[in-house]
Amino acid sequence: MKWEDLSSEPCLISRTLAVVGDRWTMLILRDCFAGVRRFAEFQAKLGISRTIVAQRLAALVEEGVLQKNAYQDRPVRYEYRLTEKGLDLYPLVLGMFEWGRKHYPMQEGVPVIHQHTACGQDFHPVTTCSECGDEVTARSVKARSGPGLPDGYRAA
Amino acid sequence: MKWEDLSSEPCLISRTLAVVGDRWTMLILRDCFAGVRRFAEFQAKLGISRTIVAQRLAALVEEGVLQKNAYQDRPVRYEYRLTEKGLDLYPLVLGMFEWGRKHYPMQEGVPVIHQHTACGQDFHPVTTCSECGDEVTARSVKARSGPGLPDGYRAA
Numbered sequence: 001m002k003w004e005d006l007s008s009e010p011c012l013i014s015r016t017l018a019v020v021g022d023r024w025t026m027l028i029l030r031d032c033f034a035g036v037r038r039f040a041e042f043q044a045k046l047g048i049s050r051t052i053v054a055q056r057l058a059a060l061v062e063e064g065v066l067q068k069n070a071y072q073d074r075p076v077r078y079e080y081r082l083t084e085k086g087l088d089l090y091p092l093v094l095g096m097f098e099w100g101r102k103h104y105p106m107q108e109g110v111p112v113i114h115q116h117t118a119c120g121q122d123f124h125p126v127t128t129c130s131e132c133g134d135e136v137t138a139r140s141v142k143a144r145s146g147p148g149l150p151d152g153y154r155a156a
Numbered sequence: 157m158k159w160e161d162l163s164s165e166p167c168l169i170s171r172t173l174a175v176v177g178d179r180w181t182m183l184i185l186r187d188c189f190a191g192v193r194r195f196a197e198f199q200a201k202l203g204i205s206r207t208i209v210a211q212r213l214a215a216l217v218e219e220g221v222l223q224k225n226a227y228q229d230r231p232v233r234y235e236y237r238l239t240e241k242g243l244d245l246y247p248l249v250l251g252m253f254e255w256g257r258k259h260y261p262m263q264e265g266v267p268v269i270h271q272h273t274a275c276g277q278d279f280h281p282v283t284t285c286s287e288c289g290d291e292v293t294a295r296s297v298k299a300r301s302g303p304g305l306p307d308g309y310r311a312a
Contacts, residue, residue, distance in 0.1 A: 012252070107304075
């Protein structure tokens with residue numbers, strides 16, 4: 001399989017990775033959630049080439065994850081903002097933070113504290129069941145084939 | 157920044173990506189959660205070179221995400237199983253599935269259905285607040301600097 005073929009795999013994880021699984025893309029999205037909007041700031045924060053930043057931003061715009069808007073006329077300058085589809089990636093961003101917090105803690109303490117504005121408390125994310133509301137873990141989930149699974153594939 | 161420097165960034169998302177953000181690694185982990193354990197099966201499922209599979213598996217073993225055990229003596233054959241640390245990646249895998257389900261649905265229907273064995277119902281994952289139990293979204297979270305955030309960094 002080639003990386004370019006991921007988006008047509010009969011696997012929803014592959015399809016997600018086809019969009020956000022690229023090396024620098026998740027870091028660009030992290031910066032988007034931190035409020036970064038302008039090309040120069042993305043580039044300065046990541047310290048990678050303009051070409052890589054430009055390609056990744058263009059791909060995210062094409063997929064509807066980011067929206068590109070002119071914020072200035074002469075010269076024209078653009079900013080990149082998360083769309084609703086992009087905001088839906090937040091559980092993934094939080095999930096990565098949480099795994100890092102648990103398994104790669106920093107000596108100085110956490111770099112970021114998350115507050116749930118609805119209840120006012122600092123929190124960590126918990127993945128729960130939409131039906132009963134309890135936490136779900138790898139051990140409490142059973143996967144079975146759905147209608148979209150081709151023969152020879154295994155449910156995950 | 158170079159990809160190799162990610163693990164020393166003062167960012168827990170970077171540190172997670174340093175371990176699982178590599179192109180094929182998340183797909184290998186997906187297969188681990190689907191019960192794949194043997195080298196030949198990883199390779200057959202992904203259709204990528206032996207070298208890539210071997211490198212990714214070795215890196216995951218080194219990080220303690222997978223455990224490598226001999227399951228046969230002559231010739232020696234190994235299997236790879238998720239450790240507790242590896243199982244902790246399940247929210248990420250589910251989160252990727254969920255984003256794909258919502259934004260890249262398949263015409264034939266979902267390929268996989270997840271059942272929460274604790275309550276017996278088919279479910280989708282919901283990311284919730286550890287304190288109040290309600291759903292958290294990008295819009296209901298405020299991030300602020302923690303003790304580990306160096307000057308000049310922005311909380312995300």
